Amino acid sequence: MKTLVEHQEEAMNRLIKEGNLRDLGKMFGDANEDVQCEWIENHCSFSSVPRTDFDDDPDASGFDLITPDEVKMKTQSKIRATGIHLSTTRRKSQKNLGDASSSGHVSYSSGEFDVLLISRPLGNKATKRDSYPCTDRPIEEYPNVENWEMIAIPEVELHDHDRPGYLYNAVPKAIWGQYVGRASEVLEEVYESISNRR
Numbered sequence: 001m002k003t004l005v006e007h008q009e010e011a012m013n014r015l016i017k018e019g020n021l022r023d024l025g026k027m028f029g030d031a032n033e034d035v036q037c038e039w040i041e042n043h044c045s046f047s048s049v050p051r052t053d054f055d056d057d058p059d060a061s062g063f064d065l066i067t068p069d070e071v072k073m074k075t076q077s078k079i080r081a082t083g084i085h086l087s088t089t090r091r092k093s094q095k096n097l098g099d100a101s102s103s104g105h106v107s108y109s110s111g112e113f114d115v116l117l118i119s120r121p122l123g124n125k126a127t128k129r130d131s132y133p134c135t136d137r138p139i140e141e142y143p144n145v146e147n148w149e150m151i152a153i154p155e156v157e158l159h160d161h162d163r164p165g166y167l168y169n170a171v172p173k174a175i176w177g178q179y180v181g182r183a184s185e186v187l188e189e190v191y192e193s194i195s196n197r198r
Contacts, residue, residue, distance in 0.1 A: 016139055021081040024121075024142055032079040032119050033064050035145055040065075040117075043184040046191055048075055062112030071195045076113040076155075081122050081142075084151075084171040086158070108167040113155055115190045116171075117183070120149040124180050132180035150183035151176055154190050 002010075008027070015024045033050045040048045048065040063074035078084070088106050121142045123135030141147060157175055158167040168175075179186060 012143065016142055019139055021139070025079050025081065028079055028121075033077045035119060035148065036075070036077050036117055036150070037065060039148075039150055039183075040187065044187050044191070046071070046073075048073070062108070063114075065117070067191070070198065071191060073115065073191050073194050074113040076108070076116045077119075078116065079119040079121065081120070082125075083173070084118055084176050085169060086116070086167055086171060087169040107160075107163070107169055108158075110155070110159055110165050110167065112167075114194060115155060115187060116153045116158060117187070118151040118153070118176075120151060121145075123147070123149055124151075130177055130180075132177065149180075151179050152183040152186035152190070153179050154186065 012024065012027060015027065037048050037050065040046070046067050046069065049068050051064060051066050062076070064077035065075040067073040076086075078086070086108055088108065122139065123137045124132060125136040126132055126134035135149060137147065153171070153176060155167070157179075158171060160166050160168045
């Protein structure tokens with residue numbers, strides 16, 4: 001019998017052939033946290049680690065990575081090949097009623113994390129109106145982690161003004177486009193800001 005790793009590689013190749021970006025993202029969601037920790041280690045003056053408090057918080061709400069120092073910067077880790085959506089699949093509960101789940105998914109509340117870090121396996125598609133260069137790559141390059149790009153957005157930029165207390169379910173390109181190519185700079189700024197408040 002083949003190993004689980006061999007089956008996973010077969011599944012990945014099938015999803016690439018099908019052009020199934022949604023399921024590729026689901027497949028690599030957990031590994032993306034490790035990819036981002038390594039990226040942060042190589043591009044920033046601090047490090048981050050995946051959170052380990054799942055016994056205390058079974059839904060793992062709010063953030064995925066945290067700096068292992070006194071700053072405790074919390075990062076929400078996502079992998080997105082195209083747009084940037086943030087709604088989660090948390091259980092609906094008393095806490096998640098009303099505006100928190102108006103789309104059918106549960107929205108993040110303001111203050112659950114400090115910065116959003118998005119892995120872009122296929123780069124960033126740009127139009128003539130965008131201020132960043134087009135780095136779009138074919139789906140066959142999805143597994144080439146060395147070419148993945150990162151977008152970091154401070155949490156304060158994600159507040160949905162139509163739903164006070166909640167973040168956007170889908171981040172407008174007008175917001176995330178400003179942060180393309182600036183991930184290490186933004187992460188350092190957020191880290192320093194939190195450090196100065198402590």
